[in-house]
Each structure stands twice: as C-alpha cells, then as structure tokens.
Amino acid sequence: MLVKTFGAAVTGIDAITITIEVNVTRGIRFFLVGLPDNAVKESQQRIESVFKETGHKWPGKRIVVNMAPADTRKEGSAYDLPIAVGVLAADEQITSSRISDFMMMGELSLDGSIHPIKGALPIALQAKADGFKGFIVPKANAREAAVVKGLNVYGVESFREVVDFLTGRKEIEPVEVDTDAEFLKEQARSEFDFADVKGQDSVKRALEIAAAGGHNVIMIGPPGSGKSMLAKRLPTILPPLTLDEALETTKIHSVAGKLNGHISLLTRRPFRSPHHSVSDVALVGGGSYPQPGEISLAHNGVLFLDELPEFKRSVLEVMRQPLEDRTISISRARFTIDYPASFMMVASMNPCPCGYYNHPEKACVCSPGVVQKYLSRISGPLLDRIDIHIEVVPVPFDKLAAQKPAETSNTVRERVIKARAVQSERFKK
Numbered sequence: 031m032l033v034k035t036f037g038a039a040v041t042g043i044d045a046i047t048i049t050i051e052v053n054v055t056r057g058i059r060f061f062l063v064g065l066p067d068n069a070v071k072e073s074q075q076r077i078e079s080v081f082k083e084t085g086h087k088w089p090g091k092r093i094v095v096n097m098a099p100a101d102t103r104k105e106g107s108a109y110d111l112p113i114a115v116g117v118l119a120a121d122e123q124i125t126s127s128r129i130s131d132f133m134m135m136g137e138l139s140l141d142g143s144i145h146p147i148k149g150a151l152p153i154a155l156q157a158k159a160d161g162f163k164g165f166i167v168p169k170a171n172a173r174e175a176a177v178v179k180g181l182n183v184y185g186v187e188s189f190r191e192v193v194d195f196l197t198g199r200k201e202i203e204p205v206e207v208d209t210d211a212e213f214l215k216e217q218a219r220s221e222f223d224f225a226d227v228k229g230q231d232s233v234k235r236a237l238e239i240a241a242a243g244g245h246n247v248i249m250i251g252p253p254g255s256g257k258s259m260l261a262k263r264l265p266t267i268l269p270p271l272t273l274d275e276a277l278e279t280t281k282i283h284s285v286a287g288k289l290n291g292h293i294s295l296l297t298r299r300p301f302r303s304p305h306h307s308v309s310d311v312a313l314v315g316g317g318s319y320p321q322p323g324e325i326s327l328a329h330n331g332v333l334f335l336d337e338l339p340e341f342k343r344s345v346l347e348v349m350r351q352p353l354e355d356r357t358i359s360i361s362r363a364r365f366t367i368d369y370p371a372s373f374m375m376v377a378s379m380n381p382c383p384c385g386y387y388n389h390p391e392k393a394c395v396c397s398p399g400v401v402q403k404y405l406s407r408i409s410g411p412l413l414d415r416i417d418i419h420i421e422v423v424p425v426p427f428d429k430l431a432a433q434k435p436a437e438t439s440n441t442v443r444e445r446v447i448k449a450r451a452v453q454s455e456r457f458k459k
Contacts (some may be wrong), residue, residue, distance in 0.1 A: 044367060073113050107145075157181055165183050265301045
C-alpha cells in the first residue's frame, strides 16, 4: 500500500514542503531514497526501536521510502516522525484519512519520546501557505510554531500520542499564542539601562545619533573606560521591533536552533558579541550543513566586536559586502543561500597594545611604530564603512561617585523614535 506523509526541508530561512511516499510490498529490504543525509538514513534503527516500545511491529517486507522532490537535500533527524507514521499506515497497522491533512516533524528517541527540532517557525509558515489543516510538532517547539495565525499547531511528547491523535483515539488541543499580547509584554523588559552609565555624556550622544540613523560606530579608549558597558546598552535605545521584523528575526534564530521552548517570538532587538577567535564561517554563515552566522543572528539588532584589532584580518574583511548590501549570499558548489544581515556594527578597541596611549593619568609604554602597526590592523575600506569614530576617556572618580541621576534608556529612545519619524517623512519618496 502506498501512503504519503508530509514534512519540510529548511533552505536558508525558508522551508520547502517534502512529500514522504512510503510503499510496503513483498520482500525484505528497506530503501530510503531522495537525497537523504546520514542522520535521515539512520532513522530506520530509531523507528524500529520505537515500534517495539509502542507495541507495533516493524514490517518484515520490502519498504521503499521516497522523499520528494528528490533533488533537494534532506538533512537532520526531524524526518523520523513522518517516516514512522508513513510505515505504520502503509503496512495497514493504522488506518486514518487524516494523515494527509497534517504536516509533521520530530526526532524520535528510542523510547518513543519526541525531541525538539530546528526551524519550526519557517516550517509552520510553509504549512499554512500550502493549506494544511495542522502542524504536528514536538511540544518544545509548539509555542514557536503557534505564532503563525490561521494554522492549528499540535504539540506532542511521544509517538504513541501522535498515533492516537491520527486514529481518533485521542484529541489534542491546539496550542494558542496571543502574538500581540506576547509582543507588548516582552518589549518592556530589559536588564540594561543607559542610566547605569555615569559620565560619558559625549559618547552617549554619539550612540544616540548612531541609533537614530542606524550608523556603525567604533569606540577607541583605554581598558575600563566603559566601552563594552555602553555597547550592551545600545539595543535599549533603538526603536522597538515591528511585528514583521520580530517574525523575520525569530525565523533566523529558529533555523539556527537558538530558541528555547518558552520563547514564541523574539520581541527585543538581538545583541551578538562573538569572541575575537571567531572563524569566517561562524561570522558570515555557511558550512557543510548551512547555518546563519553571527551577522545574520544580529539582523535587526546590534553586532558588537570587542577588541577589534584582535580579530583575524580575513574575518573582518568578509564583512565589507554585508555592511554595504545588508544581506549575505553563501555560495558553494552544491548550493547558494541568502541570509539577511541588516545590523548595526559597534566595535571597540584600545588605542595601542598596552592600552594607555593618550591616557590622562597613565603613561603608554609602546613605541610610535608599535602604535601605528596596531592601528593598521584594521583596513581602510572597513573603517570607511564605520560612520562614527569616537574616543572614550576614563571617567574621573568624582563623576563615578556622584549621585546625579542619568537619563534612562526610555527617555533617549523617545528622541530616537522621533528622529526616525522625521527621516521617514523626509525620504518617503
């Protein structure tokens, strides 16, 4: 008997519907075709164990599983669930007319429990676009997928639960998320505030101007002057994400597997701070199994590069094109993927190797040639793409000890929002 179930493959930050055709006939071999990777091929062993645990029988027959379209590469263990349901239905151990109504994805454990997957949000968007009645997904991914309005999302914990649901022995309530309420509730929360920073009024003003215009910034100053502290508070003065921006940002983090089960929608602008030992691929994305890099995870937010001259030159140079085009195209022999990369770059650096060149109190021990060599680690074309260069000087003790209240992030943000509204009006044509 031939049975069709449905899953999805994630390419970039979008999903493609995969039809899983299972045919059980006379014979003894198991065939899995349609360009599966090793993780998909290993599904047979996991599914056999699950069948024993749940009281089902692995068919001692010839089983052919075809994953169409056959020229799209299928990666990961999330196809376990649709393949297992397809084998049961094709062997007539279960009968259900509802199987074709649902898209389903999930990795099976040997005891029949279902592990979370990556990319649940883009898959849910594709399921809605294709007109499926529902999406069966691991419970840990249910809130993330339920952000998509107009699609019933069913969170499940075990294979037995899925079989009982499809055969009508058990009903599962769809997971519901009030996107608007979630969006507004989370936006107000922040662990950082500009009011925490004493002094540094000129640097705060520079960051406010940068936030208003979406400019890239570099801060140059000795250690302990507050460069990292200021950078971490920059997202709190940026305008709130719109719902469309939040969905796009959440899709990227979903594909990268960076969402936990409690988060349904990213409502605050991301802040990414990779270590200076980061590789080219980790920064821009790609790899054998393509993943978004740090510049895409910072999309609609801030990418903070601390100790900029310590980054490898090759890593910094690959950022030239994304800073210009706001997108990154990963091209390999077998695939080409586009990831969005519209971020604000904030960099910080010491003025010399010892850190105290031009310090008001401490003497620099570096020779002029060493200072020049240190500063020349950053190329001219990259510096040209950084609009605001500002020197950060240490805050005197009397200012640090003063009890004078500083402006809060909310106050500064209001001015930034007004400035962007003026720009929108100015450039609306």
